[in-house]
Amino acid sequence: MFPIVKTQRLASSIKLLEVEAPLIARKVKAGQFVVLRRSEQGERIPLTVADWNRERGTLTLIFQEVGKSTLELGRMGEGDEIQDLIGPLGNPSEIKHYGTVLCVGGGIGIAPIYPIARAFREAGNRVLSILGARQRELLILEEEMRALSHELWVTTDDGSYGRQGLVTDELRRLLEEGDRIDMVLAIGPPVMMQAVCRLTALHGLKTTVSLDSIMVDGTGMCGACRVTVGGKTRFVCVHGPEFDGHQVDFEEYIQRKRMYLAQERQALERFRQGGTEGKDGRG
Structure with missing residues (x-):
């Protein structure tokens, strides 16, 4: 069993859980994920690890309540225990010095992009970030991303915060202005990642998606x-x-x-x- 030591409501439908999992916390790297099962009858849910604390032996998981299983997970509180948690799974992000790395996060995709962007910064890269959400209330981790980014821009679909429009609008502006970018990382809804890749392909720009x-x-x-x-x-x-x-x-x-x-x-x-x-x- 894996005790929940902290919960936080980041937005109306987005929740953070800090879970005690010392063996996973000891080995996890940026870009990897875990699979959890809330209860014996629960569905297996894959979640990219948003953060970890090796000393406390905890993982930070951030998810959006969109279906039955994630709504049930969102009802859990401090002191509750997750039945199963396996990981770290998948390959870590390829972290090295590229030069200037642009991180494009959309919606809940900002959660997994955070530790990767941090790792890029620690590797000596210049980190630029574009964060997008449907509206201001759904924008998460802005302060955390701003703290590790050399420059950061925000877009919202409804214009309630930052620039009205899509992350690709801001990306197109940066590319047209000729700002040097050596690598792009995009994580978010599939259509967002697809649109980012179509745009960067026109410029021959290395682009990684999760x-x-x-x-x-x-x-x-x-x-x-x-x-x-x-x-x-x-x-x-x-x-x-x-x-x-x-x-x-x-x-x-x-x-x-x-x-x-x-x-x-x-x-x-x-x-x-x-x-x-x-x-x-x-x-």
């Missing part, structure tokens, strides 16, 4: 997380989660992520109508 495919075991056995990269089948859990964004078949990736959308909606509707499950996931 994918969050549907996943079951997280160790390469089930094949649920497969994606096509450079015309070859790859598993996000063991070959990723980071890939060359210009090589990812985003159309297939997006289609596969929507495979169980109808079932997810049905489960969420039953849950909102009351269902029969209690806090521990049992009837």
Whole structure:
């Protein structure tokens, strides 16, 4: 069992959990993820680690409550225990000195981009950041990202904060102004990452994306997380989660992520109508 030592509501639908997991905290690196199961009957949920404290032996996990399982996870509080937590999984980010690195985070994607951006800064890179959200209330980790970025820009879809528009609008401005950028990291909704890659491809700019495919075991056995990269089948859990964004078949990736959308909606509707499950996931 893995005790929750801290909870924090970052936005109306976004929650932070700090979980005691000393063995994972000792080894995790930027870009890696864990798979958790809230209870014996719970669904396996993959989450990129947003931060860690090796001395305290804790992991920071940030997630958005969008379906039944994440809503149940969001109901957990300090002192509650997560049934299972495995990791660190996946390959760490390739951290080295590129020169100027631009980090583009959209929505909940800002959470996994934070430790990677920090690692880039620690490696001596000039870090630029663009953060995007639908509205100001959904923007997370701005202060943390601003503290490690040499420059940072914010966009919101509705114009409630920062520049009105998309992260690609700000990216296009930077590229047109000729600011030297050596590498781009983009994490966010699939359509956002796809749009970023289309734009950077026009400039021949190295672009890495982090994918969050549907996943079951997280160790390469089930094949649920497969994606096509450079015309070859790859598993996000063991070959990723980071890939060359210009090589990812985003159309297939997006289609596969929507495979169980109808079932997810049905489960969420039953849950909102009351269902029969209690806090521990049992009837």
